[in-house]
Amino acid sequence: MIIFTLLSFLWICIGHTEGDTIKPLSLNENRHVGDNVNLSCSYKDYTGTVNNLQWYRQYPRSKPEFLLYIFQHGAMSDDRPPRFTAAVNQDNKQVDLNISSAVETDSAIYYCALVPTVTGNLTASYKNLPRKN
Secondary structure: OEHHHHEEEOOOOOOOOOOOOOOOOOOEEEEEEOOEEEEEEEEOOOOOOOEEEEEEEEOOOOOOOEEEEEEEEOOOOOOOOOOOOOEOOOOOEEEEEEOOOHHHOOOOOEEEEEEEOOOOOOOOOOOOOOOOO
């Protein structure tokens, strides 16, 4: 079983309030090898201009690594990892990360972000909890 944990960065931009956030829409996602995975974040509370949205992945005892960015109109970064795509729903102000045919090394913490640098606090919305068998 692969465990995906979705967190969001709390981004405070100059000129915006602490209410300007991006929030995960799903908790821990438990999937099997070969499954497709969809992780989603909402930025409904964000009142600023969205240039692009980013996705990051973090393995235990490692720093977050950049995966991809997607513009509001749907264009994605060309250097994204294979099997990883993203989509933006402008009406719902939601961004999705799609991982096709999950492999064990996809088990990680995933972050969605509105801007590429942290100017506020990192907020861990969900934590990876041990599963009881």
